[in-house]
Amino acid sequence: MTDLVIEATGLTKSFGETRALAGVNLAARRGSVHAVLGPNGAGKTTAIRILATLLRPDGGTARVNGFDVRREPEKVRDSIGLTGQFASVDEDLTGMQNLVMIGQLLDLSKRAARERAAELLDWFDLTEAANRMAKNYSGGMRRRLDLAASLVGRPSVIFLDEPTTGLDPAKREDMWDVVRSLVSDGSTVLLTTQYLDEADALADEITVFNHGKVIAHDTPNGLKRVVGGQRLTIRPADPARYDDLLVLLAHVDTPGGRAPEADGRGTVTIQVDGDEVLPDIVARLRAAGLAVDEFSLHLPSLDEVFFTLTGTRSQDTEEVAA
Amino acid sequence: MTTMTTTPASRVSTPPARPAARPRFRGLRHAAVLAKRTLIKIARTPEQLIDVTLQPIIFLLLFTYVFGGALGGGSQHDYLEFLLPGLLGQTIAMSSISIGQNMNGDIAKGVFDRFRSLPIARSAPLVGAVLAEFFRYLLLCVIMIGFGYVLGFRIATNPMALLAALGIAICFALSFAWVSVWVGMKVRTPGAVQGVMFLLVLPLSFGSNTFVKASTMPGWLQAFVNVNPISHLVSAVRGLMLGGPVAVPVAWTFAWIAGLLVVFFPLALRAYIRRT
Numbered sequence: 001m002t003d004l005v006i007e008a009t010g011l012t013k014s015f016g017e018t019r020a021l022a023g024v025n026l027a028a029r030r031g032s033v034h035a036v037l038g039p040n041g042a043g044k045t046t047a048i049r050i051l052a053t054l055l056r057p058d059g060g061t062a063r064v065n066g067f068d069v070r071r072e073p074e075k076v077r078d079s080i081g082l083t084g085q086f087a088s089v090d091e092d093l094t095g096m097q098n099l100v101m102i103g104q105l106l107d108l109s110k111r112a113a114r115e116r117a118a119e120l121l122d123w124f125d126l127t128e129a130a131n132r133m134a135k136n137y138s139g140g141m142r143r144r145l146d147l148a149a150s151l152v153g154r155p156s157v158i159f160l161d162e163p164t165t166g167l168d169p170a171k172r173e174d175m176w177d178v179v180r181s182l183v184s185d186g187s188t189v190l191l192t193t194q195y196l197d198e199a200d201a202l203a204d205e206i207t208v209f210n211h212g213k214v215i216a217h218d219t220p221n222g223l224k225r226v227v228g229g230q231r232l233t234i235r236p237a238d239p240a241r242y243d244d245l246l247v248l249l250a251h252v253d254t255p256g257g258r259a260p261e262a263d264g265r266g267t268v269t270i271q272v273d274g275d276e277v278l279p280d281i282v283a284r285l286r287a288a289g290l291a292v293d294e295f296s297l298h299l300p301s302l303d304e305v306f307f308t309l310t311g312t313r314s315q316d317t318e319e320v321a322a
Numbered sequence: 323m324t325t326m327t328t329t330p331a332s333r334v335s336t337p338p339a340r341p342a343a344r345p346r347f348r349g350l351r352h353a354a355v356l357a358k359r360t361l362i363k364i365a366r367t368p369e370q371l372i373d374v375t376l377q378p379i380i381f382l383l384l385f386t387y388v389f390g391g392a393l394g395g396g397s398q399h400d401y402l403e404f405l406l407p408g409l410l411g412q413t414i415a416m417s418s419i420s421i422g423q424n425m426n427g428d429i430a431k432g433v434f435d436r437f438r439s440l441p442i443a444r445s446a447p448l449v450g451a452v453l454a455e456f457f458r459y460l461l462l463c464v465i466m467i468g469f470g471y472v473l474g475f476r477i478a479t480n481p482m483a484l485l486a487a488l489g490i491a492i493c494f495a496l497s498f499a500w501v502s503v504w505v506g507m508k509v510r511t512p513g514a515v516q517g518v519m520f521l522l523v524l525p526l527s528f529g530s531n532t533f534v535k536a537s538t539m540p541g542w543l544q545a546f547v548n549v550n551p552i553s554h555l556v557s558a559v560r561g562l563m564l565g566g567p568v569a570v571p572v573a574w575t576f577a578w579i580a581g582l583l584v585v586f587f588p589l590a591l592r593a594y595i596r597r598t
Contacts, residue, residue: 054438077441088432092363104355105442107345133366149436
């Protein structure tokens, strides 16, 4: 319990009638990546804003690097970096001007601030765009500039609010590499995400939020044990043979003996323990003469995680389905 | 774009780290850095300078030649001498409207989240923005006096007194700007800032001794004119440029400057902190 960099207990926050946080606990060890997983409106951003001292909690306590966010916000700000969901850079300034400004606000000399800015621009592959205004950057470039801006002061605690939302898959992997290298340097990262695969790829521990409450807290493996590990999704080439596929898959051994799920979108999904079961399924498909269009192994989606944890679909999907 | 190079962070994390000792005048340095940000933005959108460049020229032309014949006893030149110091006081107060408008829009942007997460004073972004105004007011003074000279305005005192007059006008505007910043933090849209500030500035600037002597007005209006801070500013500037009593209006002007700062700086700061 000694080396907790982030410690929050019983955090509550309301905005008017809306209860954004209804008593949330969070804890992150030094040098770890902690992921907060949840749908839109679960309270993830509110929690990050409280920990980064942008918002005061209504109740509960939170300490970052040993400093109370309410009583010693200045000291908290000394050691944190924040990358918001909406890039917190000045659009009318160039990439270089943005980073130099932050450096100077962190008491670097103008020269040191320029050097640090150049170093970060280089790292984030923005050197060519250094003298262009941030408003002319693409979404991905803006994200990178934003992250670079939060790293100017070499913070030991880094908050990343949905760092990959809206990025294409290749840029997403790049962002993951950045997060990993930050941690290898000894920083602690708290990130929010809507994707279990992202949390699984990066985090040492995952806290799942729903409606301002923590509904699960575990390691990625622990969480996957609960939600059933990997999923195999199959789409028959001939839609008419959909029912044949359902029957065929019902005979496959699944963890917990759960039945295949028909999703009504032309695919069938079953839970599998690992890839050992795949040759058996392929053999069964071949024996039945069933050609497939899609055969994919993946982690459960946020929606599936929520279905398992709460028994209901996440609120977003309800809205979409309504 | 190529994909991002993933150099090991260890290379990036070599010194220089942040200085261990905090430099002196930290707050002032931060404000200066943030003032520079505002100036860069102004340079990118020079339209923001219309109220301190074209506006004083148009006002000077209009009021001199529309009212001058009637109010100056037939001499437009005499009226210009009377008008210009007053107009300087009026336009400089009016030009402080824009800071609240700009900050109202600016604060909604993400970069203010960044400022709030940095170990700098909460007031730094506000102080920086007001400091940047100094350059706008200076420009206004140069244009007003320069164009006045083209039209035939001459000071009756000396250059030092002129500089003192401009200094007082700029100081007044810098403190009056906090009213605008406060309004900018309180209301929802930039347009509303302008509306509220015009309601405030219009009676203050016209209900003053800018255009005509207070002695020509009815008693109840004189009572208002005589406590109006813009009247004190105008009297001080007029005295310093044209000669005449200076001590009392200068003292009153500084009293107003101090009063505006003491009241509206904390109000603006509190409104900024509460606005999330």
